Amino acid sequence: MSKIKILHMYADMLDLYGDSGNMEILKYRCKKRNIECIIEKYSAGDNMPYFPEYDMIYIGGGADLEQQHISADLIKCRDGIRKAYKNGTFLFLICGGYQLMGKYYRDADGNEIKGLGLFDYFTIAPSSRKKRCIGNIVIRTEITGKPVKVVGFENHGGQTQGVKNPFGSVLYGNGNCSKSSAEGYFEKNVIATYLHGPMLAKNPEISDYMISYCINRKSDNLIKLAKLDDKLEKDCRKVMIERLLNK
Amino acid sequence: MKRLLILTGKIIVKILNLLGRNAGNLPGIILWHLSGQKCCSIFKVECPIIAVTGTNGKTSVTNCIAQLFEKSGKKIIINREGNNLDTGICSLLLRHCDMSGRVKADYLILETDESHIPVVYSQMKLETLVVLNFFRDQLDRNGEMETLINKVNSFCKTFDGNLILNGDDPNTARLGRANPKNKNVRYFHAEPYKFATDKIFEASEGHFCPFCSEPLEYEYYQYSHIGKFICRNCGFGNYEPYVTASKIDLEKPVFTADGHKYSPKLNSIYNVYNMTAVASVSKLYKIKQGITNGVISTYTVNNGRMENFMLGDRKATLNLAKNPVGANMTLRVMNEMNGEKELLFVLNDNIADGLDVSWIWDINFSIFERVTRVVTSGTRAYDIAVRIKCSGYDPAKITVCPDLDDAVAELARTEGRKFVIANYTAVQPTRQALKRYSENGGKNNE
Numbered sequence: 001m002s003k004i005k006i007l008h009m010y011a012d013m014l015d016l017y018g019d020s021g022n023m024e025i026l027k028y029r030c031k032k033r034n035i036e037c038i039i040e041k042y043s044a045g046d047n048m049p050y051f052p053e054y055d056m057i058y059i060g061g062g063a064d065l066e067q068q069h070i071s072a073d074l075i076k077c078r079d080g081i082r083k084a085y086k087n088g089t090f091l092f093l094i095c096g097g098y099q100l101m102g103k104y105y106r107d108a109d110g111n112e113i114k115g116l117g118l119f120d121y122f123t124i125a126p127s128s129r130k131k132r133c134i135g136n137i138v139i140r141t142e143i144t145g146k147p148v149k150v151v152g153f154e155n156h157g158g159q160t161q162g163v164k165n166p167f168g169s170v171l172y173g174n175g176n177c178s179k180s181s182a183e184g185y186f187e188k189n190v191i192a193t194y195l196h197g198p199m200l201a202k203n204p205e206i207s208d209y210m211i212s213y214c215i216n217r218k219s220d221n222l223i224k225l226a227k228l229d230d231k232l233e234k235d236c237r238k239v240m241i242e243r244l245l246n247k
Numbered sequence: 248m249k250r251l252l253i254l255t256g257k258i259i260v261k262i263l264n265l266l267g268r269n270a271g272n273l274p275g276i277i278l279w280h281l282s283g284q285k286c287c288s289i290f291k292v293e294c295p296i297i298a299v300t301g302t303n304g305k306t307s308v309t310n311c312i313a314q315l316f317e318k319s320g321k322k323i324i325i326n327r328e329g330n331n332l333d334t335g336i337c338s339l340l341l342r343h344c345d346m347s348g349r350v351k352a353d354y355l356i357l358e359t360d361e362s363h364i365p366v367v368y369s370q371m372k373l374e375t376l377v378v379l380n381f382f383r384d385q386l387d388r389n390g391e392m393e394t395l396i397n398k399v400n401s402f403c404k405t406f407d408g409n410l411i412l413n414g415d416d417p418n419t420a421r422l423g424r425a426n427p428k429n430k431n432v433r434y435f436h437a438e439p440y441k442f443a444t445d446k447i448f449e450a451s452e453g454h455f456c457p458f459c460s461e462p463l464e465y466e467y468y469q470y471s472h473i474g475k476f477i478c479r480n481c482g483f484g485n486y487e488p489y490v491t492a493s494k495i496d497l498e499k500p501v502f503t504a505d506g507h508k509y510s511p512k513l514n515s516i517y518n519v520y521n522m523t524a525v526a527s528v529s530k531l532y533k534i535k536q537g538i539t540n541g542v543i544s545t546y547t548v549n550n551g552r553m554e555n556f557m558l559g560d561r562k563a564t565l566n567l568a569k570n571p572v573g574a575n576m577t578l579r580v581m582n583e584m585n586g587e588k589e590l591l592f593v594l595n596d597n598i599a600d601g602l603d604v605s606w607i608w609d610i611n612f613s614i615f616e617r618v619t620r621v622v623t624s625g626t627r628a629y630d631i632a633v634r635i636k637c638s639g640y641d642p643a644k645i646t647v648c649p650d651l652d653d654a655v656a657e658l659a660r661t662e663g664r665k666f667v668i669a670n671y672t673a674v675q676p677t678r679q680a681l682k683r684y685s686e687n688g689g690k691n692n693e
Contacts, residue, residue, distance in 0.1 A: 012454060013454060017603060017605040017606075018605035018606060018607070018608030018609055019605075020608065020609075021605070021608030021634070021637070024608070024637055024638070025637050028637045028639065063392065063393050064393065065393045066454075069455060069460060129394055134602075134603075135602060136602065153602070153603045153604075153605060155603065196603070196605050197605050198605060198608055201605075201608070201630070201633055201634065201637075202630075202633070229642070231642075232629060232632050232633050232636055232642060232645070232647070233633055235629050235647070236629035236630055236632070236633050239629055
């Protein structure tokens with residue numbers, strides 16, 4: 001039986017817009033395939049975990065105040081997370097988690113929160129809190145080797161710049177910056193994105209990309225994932241894609 | 248200038264009435280533009296104003312407070328239709344003022360949107376502000392919750408009137424420190440009920456002391472983040488309650504507040520909190536105990552808040568849930584009831600709902616007990632179906648019917664007890680569909 005071990009960081013604080021649902025979905029899709037999915041939680045101040053032992057590290061989004069609370073703790077985890085990432089651990093990062101892996105996040109009042117600097121991008125929030133990128137979003141990505149539309153919901157003030165390799169191109173919505181053409185950041189073991197919804201709810205192909213990566217990263221023979229009945233998810237996608245793109 | 252604005256406003260109300268249109272908001276919107284965005288400043292209000300705000304329960308508490316005064320023989324003005332923004336309040340006052348803008352009443356009782364507290368009450372003097380709670384609700388419309396609390400907090404910094412706060416909600420109780428000079432801050436509180444827990448049960452806000460950032464410690468949680476909390480570092484949460492609800496038994500249902508026993512019609516813990524807020528206002532304004540008893544014991548709602556319908560011989564209970572807290576409460580009520588039941592969940596994503604439906608992932612469906620079937624409907628019928636499926640519920644037992652009449656017919660097809668959850672803009676259409684079905688005896692689609 002295959003096994004996946006996930007570290008869900010700051011679940012008690014960075015859990016805005018149903019982001020914990022992503023963990024519920026991964027667990028569900030693993031269970032259906034008889035893959036053991038262990039999700040451990042890490043909160044600020046807990047004993048420092050050994051990060052490279054995890055197949056995935058997941059960080060969700062939070063309000064400004066909560067992001068400030070965890071930032072000092074996150075810096076303490078920098079070396080561990082970097083080591084895990086270099087070792088091939090998958091980094092799945094939503095919104096605040098995405099921003100904090102870059103160089104820095106400057107909030108609406110001009111306060112700078114230092115990021116982990118794993119990647120070159122940086123994020124600046126406009127001084128007016130009213131200027132947020134809010135709404136449904138559809139992007140197109142080719143991370144699975146063929147074009148896939150990803151449907152979600154974005155809600156962020158921060159404008160992320162300096163992204164070298166985006167997660168996808170924007171078909172509807174804003175993306176990394178207001179009215180931009182690119183969304184998120186991608187490497188073979190990194191998906192960093194502004195998509196909530198939660199992101200995986202309507203995008204089973206992305207869930208399966210990550211599950212497949214995790215169970216295959218240490219194995220020599222490619223383990224193929226069993227197909228699941230995704231009828232409800234497909235119908236759900238269809239309704240939103242038709243509504244947003246076929247106007 | 249003010250007289251001219253009043254005259255203009257009144258003419259608009261007249262025209263709308265002649266056209267048979269609802270004048271609930273539009274006159275206020277027009278005056279908002281004409282008055283340089285200060286549409287509530289044109290009135291002369293000489294009576295005390297009592298405002299009620301918070302994420303959940305505003306309408307219920309506002310109506311109950313109004314009844315306290317009405318039954319005491321006072322003339323009151325209230326925004327019953329829930330037009331609770333500055334423009335809605337302006338439209339209301341236009342209908343009740345004379346040509347000089349003078350508003351004649353003994354009390355103005357106004358449900359007020361959280362984000363509009365500073366807007367409205369910088370223009371009209373407020374005597375009493377009741378704050379019920381702050382939950383995640385329609386976040387994409389209001390910005391993050393912290394921004395919302397800060398708005399009300401900034402108003403409280405210079406407010407020296409009566410402040411009645413839910414002392415068991417750290418997001419609300421913190422407003423009590425906004426103006427240290429204000430001696431008129433009062434807190435209401437409730438002792439634990441049967442289903443209170445020592446661990447948090449549902450996703451929530453407010454984990455840290457807003458003053459010193461230390462984690463808050465809880466003696467118990469009633470629901471979501473509502474419960475008896477304290478900051479061990481700075482003492483936040485340590486206050487003398489003005490009114491305490493105790494001996495809460497929701498099976499009867501009964502509870503005691505400030506030594507008086509009440510038998511409310513509604514059996515939820517959040518109704519107990521709402522009614523404790525009402526009892527606090529009653530105490531503050533020295534309302535006769537007989538009147539308070541009458542209001543709290545008879546208050547019930549027919550607007551989709553635990554409202555019952557008969558679908559043939561099958562009983563269906565509809566409850567509005569505009570956020571996870573409301574939905575989780577309904578699931579708890581379902582679970583606390585014996586026997587098998589079926590659920591219809593109607594989910595819309597119109598502007599007034601907040602376009603983002605991700606809050607459904609904060610609903611704890613894994614607690615489902617003896618739920619034999621689920622029907623989903625609304626503009627996001629598939630989203631809620633996927634969400635329930637991923638909680639581990641058998642997808643073969645889920646039927647998606649985006650059309651509401653189809654959904655109600657599907658729900659009524661089988662025997663047994665029914666529950667219906669609908670979000671904000673879904674609740675009225677759902678009521679209509681349930682009514683149509685019960686009146687036509689199931690012949691909706693024939």
